[in-house]
Amino acid sequence: MKPKTELQRRAIALSAKLHPITDKQRQWGIDHIFKQTGFLRKKTTWCGECGHIWKSDNSLLKNTIVDITCPHCGKQLKLTKCDKKEHVDRWYYSIYDKAEGFQVIRHFVASKACSVGEYPIIDVNECVQNWISPQGKVVNIARKTQMAGYCYDLWIYSSDMEVRGTPSVEAKYDIDSAYIYPGKKFIPELKRNGFTGALYGVSPRRIMSAVLSNPMAETLLKAGQISLLKRCVNYPKDIAKYWPSIKICIRNNYPVKDASIYLDYLGFLEYFGKDLRNAKYVCHTNLMKEHDRLSNKKHRIEEKKREEEKLKRALENEKKFKKLKARFFGIVFSDEVISVKVLESIQEYIEEGKLMHHCVGHSEYYLKPDTLVMTAIAGDKHVATIEFSLKTFEIIQLRGPANSISKFHDRIMELVNQNTNLIRRRLRSSKEAA
Ligand SMILES: [Zn+2]
Ligand SMILES: [Zn+2]
Incomplete structure (x- = not known):
């Protein structure tokens, strides 16, 4: 799609000037992602590193446990079962970079295709870039994908890197790679807001954007309130609703271990008309017990209300019934x-x-x-x-x-x-x- 906003125009122009992945970055990915592998078929074993194939009885379980050495290339091989004559392994691999004020997350697909009789073909291809402005606004630049059933990330590497709209599957441009290049570059705004690269199980695009755009996320990160931070990244409204209480938590160094339990608990306090700005309630010393107590109490009240409602309806019906x-x-x-x-x-x-x-x-x-x-x-x-x-x-x-x-x-x-x-x-x- 053609860039529409000023931010998109700047991102796509800078994207064209980004250097390709360096040999060092490429090699780091390959070395850390792929293991030297041998493949076990029923009566043969073949080496993914040189393609050599030899006879062996693989009905014995011990063959899958011990590493072996390829008799042809001499490489140490981890063994895996695979009945086919070829085997492809693909992984996302990401590099954190910066360009002209933007934080850039570059996502690559590293693939290793092994087949009998051949040396493996290893490829590292770029597919997506998340361009994040210092204000946390995101522009996604990516290649086209092939349509194929439920698979949303069959990248076409010959297509152009272009600004892309909102995908039907959010994860398409919101990639959470298992492998990240250690030479991580961050814009100063991210460092200022307390971000050091830890993702806490959130995708890099989401957490970086939240820490830059939402002062609550920044405060929670700096206070080490990680469970609340994760909730804030994914459901910012949940945190905004109780922000005054959460600020009291932070001021009192009260660590919230489980955001779900804690936010439920604040909901109960609200239900029972308790002071949500009083540290005595907000920073309860026995949260779990108090959560359960209030939860049961609320449940009983709601149950009673439902009963009363039922009785009221029954009486109304009785009146209608008598009239008829x-x-x-x-x-x-x-x-x-x-x-x-x-x-x-x-x-x-x-x-x-x-x-x-x-x-x-x-x-x-x-x-x-x-x-x-x-x-x-x-x-x-x-x-x-x-x-x-x-x-x-x-x-x-x-x-x-x-x-x-x-x-x-x-x-x-x-x-x-x-x-x-x-x-x-x-x-x-x-x-x-x-
Ligand atoms: Zn070999
Ligand atoms: Zn296979």
């Missing part, structure tokens, strides 16, 4: 065996659901305006649940225990059908009253 169904309360009809009665509270719906092992206890039943639910009882046993339509005056469902067919099915049908007038009359009188 009270006109039918008291309806009972029976023959010699069965007695059918209207359910008169939500509690009765819930109990009916439990007794009969079906779902009549759910609100879709008790708050349904056009139906009436009744239970059929034989002796002292609930034998069926009936849903009756107030529109068509017919039974919609008649369910025995666990949605089975009641053994009194036909008898109940008949009993209900004989007594629909009772229901009809209540509906009519309430309509007239309204």
Whole structure:
């Protein structure tokens, strides 16, 4: 992409003038990244350093443990299993440099391609540069990549180093190499802000940019509050929210070992209305215990709130339910065996659901305006649940225990059908009253 901002224009112009990787830098990478390797196939071993291949029975486990010497080139080889006739190893390798006020992180891919019968081909190619201004603004200059499934970093080394936009995978230009050239150069602003090269498990681009752009990151780094620093680099808002408390921590030399626990704890203090600027709370001598105590306390309060909310909703439902169904309360009809009665509270719906092992206890039943639910009882046993339509005056469902067919099915049908007038009359009188 064409550079758009002044910063991008300056970075790309300076990038063109950067010297290529020196022989010394290249050799350091190769020496530290790659080991001299021999490859074990089933019945042969081959040397990655000269390509020589010889017969050997590699079913024996001991062959993979001991280093061997290549009978052809005499090099000491670490052994690894590989059934193929070639083997490629690739690693990121980074160099910290500076140019005209910019901090520059140059990322290379070092690759070693071994194959049977050949000397290895070793390459060190540049793929990405992070240009970081003294204010911590970053310009990414990189090569193009090949599209291939999930792999986002198949660099095309013949493509130009160009200013690139925000990638879909952040790690694409945010490279955290395992190997960094020891001759590290830093701009004075980084040194002034306390940065000495330690990364603390964060990528160099992220930590350098944060230390330059965010005074909180600078303060945390200088105070040695590394756990909070890491949080600050990745989630600056989490730190900004409690910055006054964290400053008290720093002033009191109170080391925060685990930022997550500590920030949770500050959240609890806030929840309970405690003074977030009082060192007694903010620098608690037994943080872990206090964290757990407040966490449990908050949990109990929230649980109680949820219960109260539930109860409130239940009472509201009960009101709605009464408004819909009270006109039918008291309806009972029976023959010699069965007695059918209207359910008169939500509690009765819930109990009916439990007794009969079906779902009549759910609100879709008790708050349904056009139906009436009744239970059929034989002796002292609930034998069926009936849903009756107030529109068509017919039974919609008649369910025995666990949605089975009641053994009194036909008898109940008949009993209900004989007594629909009772229901009809209540509906009519309430309509007239309204
Ligand atoms: Zn060899
Ligand atoms: Zn392999």
